[in-house]
Structures are given as C-alpha cells and as structure tokens.
Amino acid sequence: xxxxxxxxxxxxxxxxxxxxxxxxxxxxxxxxxxxxxxxxxxxxxxxxxxxxxxxxxxxxxxxxxxxxxxxxxxxxxxxxxxxxxxxxxxxxxxxxxxxxxxxxxxxxxxxxxx
Amino acid sequence: xxxxxxxxxxxxxxxxxxxxxxxxxxxxxxxxxxxxxxxxxxxxxxxxxxxxxxxxxxxxxxxxxxxxxxxxxxxxxxxxxxxxxxxxxxxxxxxxxxxxxxxxxxxxxxxxx
Numbered sequence: 001x002x003x004x005x006x007x008x009x010x011x012x013x014x015x016x017x018x019x020x021x022x023x024x025x026x027x028x029x030x031x032x033x034x035x036x037x038x039x040x041x042x043x044x045x046x047x048x049x050x051x052x053x054x055x056x057x058x059x060x061x062x063x064x065x066x067x068x069x070x071x072x073x074x075x076x077x078x079x080x081x082x083x084x085x086x087x088x089x090x091x092x093x094x095x096x097x098x099x100x101x102x103x104x105x106x107x108x109x110x111x112x113x114x
Numbered sequence: 115x116x117x118x119x120x121x122x123x124x125x126x127x128x129x130x131x132x133x134x135x136x137x138x139x140x141x142x143x144x145x146x147x148x149x150x151x152x153x154x155x156x157x158x159x160x161x162x163x164x165x166x167x168x169x170x171x172x173x174x175x176x177x178x179x180x181x182x183x184x185x186x187x188x189x190x191x192x193x194x195x196x197x198x199x200x201x202x203x204x205x206x207x208x209x210x211x212x213x214x215x216x217x218x219x220x221x222x223x224x225x226x227x
Contacts, residue, residue, distance in 0.1 A: 002158075033214070043205065045214035058214055088157060097213055100147065100166070105159035 003027065004106035006091050012112045018079040021109045025072055025093030031055070032074040033094075033103060034066055038087035049074055050097045081113045116141055118208050120218035127196045128226050134181075135191045135221050137206030144168075146210035148182065150191045153220070154202040162204070165189065193223075201225045 003026035013019055025032050034046040045058035049068035060066075063081075068074045078085060088108045094101035117140045127133035139148070150162040165173045165182050172180050177197075181190045193200055206218040 031213070035215070042219050043215075043217040045216070048213060056214055090159060092159075092215075094213075099145065099209065099211060099213060101213075102161060102164070103213075103215060104161075108157055108159075110157075 002104040004091060004093050004104050006106040006109050008109060010110050013081060014114055015081055015083060017081050021076040021089055023074045023091030023106060026104055029093035029095050031094045031097050032068055033092040034076050035090040036087045055097055083113050086111055086113045116208060116216045118206050118216050118218035120206055120221050122221045124222045126224045126226060129196055129198060131196055132192060132194045133196055135204055137189045137218055139187050139208045141210060143210045146208060148189045149207045151205045151207060152202045196225050198225050198227060
C-alpha cells in the first residue's frame, strides 16, 4: 500500500458524459501527478500540481482538467468522453517538486467508456 | 524529445535463473533519474530500483541490479534468482527537470516453474 488513495476503483460510463476521478496523496506530500495508461498510448503523464498550483502539463486533452484543493487532494475531470478515453488513470504523489523525489502511485481508476 | 525504448516486448525466464531487461533512453540533459517499475496483474505500479545519473555506481536492491551506461544511454535491469512473484510488466522510466515520468512501452516478464 503506497498511501495514495484513488476513488472510484472502477467507472463505467457512456460517450459524451463527464466524470470526476479523485486522488488523496500520501500524508505530507505536496505534489500530485496524473498519468493515463491505455493500450495504444501506453503510460503517459497528464499533469502535475504542487501545493495547489499547476506545475507541469503533459499530453492532456482540452476536454480534461484537474485541480488540487487546499487539503491537497486532487481531482481529474474528464468531459465529453470518447471511447478512446477508456484507460487506467493513475495518481501519484511526492513530498515536493524536487527532481529526486520518489513518486508513489495509487491503485488507479479504471475508466470504461461505452 | 525525451524517449524511452524497451526493445523486448516479452521475456521468459526459468525460476531461479537470471534475466536482463533492456532499456535505452534519449536526453540532452545531464541531471536526471532513471527507474524500473513493476506492474503485476493487480495493476499497482511498484518502484523496483532507481539510479541517479550523476552516480557512476550501479544501483542494487536485493536480487535486482542495474547496468547503467550513461554514454550509451542504456539502463538495463538484471533480476537474479528469479521467482514466480517476479512475473509482471516492467517499465523503464526517466525523469528530468519538470518531474514528469516518461515511460517505455514495457516488457512482459514470464517466469516458468
């Protein structure tokens, strides 16, 4: 158990819908990262937040957005869902934004878009 | 562009034997870190070992060790005395300034009893 929690574990929804994935980082960790793992794209970095502020952006679609709240939990919002958005979404956290900080991964949320 | 290449989609090893998984990466930075992550069927991402680019000494964690060749941009993982529990997908990853992990496509490791 990494100490990072993600809810829900599984999510099944229809095309065009909107969903919210939630992540609680390890106690004391200020940085949160979101990654997407899909069959065709592999594991890709989406976005990073540090202490409530966006720190880095990767291959995140405009239909996707995220935020980190004052209590440091983070939410990833996915809207106008398409079949290709079906994937495993990981949240990871680290103590700070320093390069040598280990990122601890949560168990992931499996999203299925029908 | 930062890229990580794992040229072996799948590998097999006999229990108690040794196996080496290959990884190459591309970067122009001098300060970065390299990792091997294990993803078992549970899908949990588990850090196996990490290597700081500024360290010449290869990292070791129990049965897991790396062969880090900085000039060649090569970072292979050696698993000694393979166990059934080592069966998983293994990802090589790289991080530099900006902290985003860049992953390879992964290598499926099968362990035969």
